[in-house]
Amino acid sequence: MRRQFGETRSVVGRRHALISADSHEVTPMPGWPGARIVVVISPHMGARFVQFFAGMPEGAAAQAPGEGVERFVFVLEGAVTLTLGGEAHRLEAEDYALVPAGTAHEIEAVSAARLMVLEKMFVPLEGAAHPDLVIGSVGKQPSRPMSEDGLLSVRKLIPVDERFDCEINVMEFQPGGSLAYVETHFVEHGLVMLDGGGVYRLDDDWFPVAAGDVIWMGPYCPQWFGALGATPARYLIYKNWNRDPLDG
Structure with a gap:
């Protein structure tokens, strides 16, 4: 939906970006x-x-x-x-x-x-x-728990194998579920929200996110997500993986 008066939720920073459908x-x-x-x-x-x-x-x-x-x-x-x-x-x-x-x-x-x-x-x-x-x-990939409270699980879409230089997963959050800690690492991410919504921390900023939103997280961008609302939240996430940081 196009908004009036120059409104958008899209934000592009040095180490992160949120691209919402209103600015496609x-x-x-x-x-x-x-x-x-x-x-x-x-x-x-x-x-x-x-x-x-x-x-x-x-x-x-x-x-x-x-x-x-x-x-x-x-x-x-x-x-x-x-x-x-x-x-x-x-x-x-x-x-x-x-x-x-x-x-x-x-x-x-x-x-x-x-x-x-x-x-x-x-x-x-x-x-x-x-x-x-x-x-x-x-739906054919096994759901693997990632938190002690049972509110976060992951489905790995690509084999964990040295032949592959990336990892692509679907993260599934029950209402109230969140990442266990603020991640800060050398890999980068490309993410698309599939269902539900919540709040994403990128660097020192906090963003409401919903289905259809896309996020880029650059290397060493502090990042965290928590699901909000009455329905589960899911996102598809890519990361460069399984290679020495000096190799590309």
Whole structure:
């Protein structure tokens, strides 16, 4: 919804950003003909990855990214087919795929669809095999408790394996649940709120957040989340992971 008098909840700082839907700007994107692209995180704000929403009309098709770029696709609405190596995989809401760098593929909308896409330069590890294609569904991943009070759990979407240079999880908070402490570390995050809401601490600022909001957290940005309201809160979160800090 567009607001009057220049209002927005979006804030961009040196080490963090909150991008709300009221400030989305649709832009074209090479390789995504016919799609409505909204880039919410990019190197222009200091990130080392790109995250964007892709609204695809039925029949629209997207091609693979550039050389050395790995791509994570999460279906928010509708359905698409991911075709690679002559095999087509149908992805519906809450399904996802991590396509390794250098893998030719096509994403075609079976029906009108809305995706969250994250792309980054892959960081190889000497002696490790190249990652495999990962396809899954959030609901099929085990929910693992992360707090003694039972109010916080996580679903890991990518195997914990040295071949992979990132981690992508769905964090699930029951009402009143929160992170156990203020995290401060060298990795960065890209986050999209899937359901519910709460309050997010970024550096010394506190932000109300709701479904559809996107957050970038740069290295060493103090961060914390607490769920508010009568319904659970969930967010999808990426982090660079499993590599020496000197490697990319």
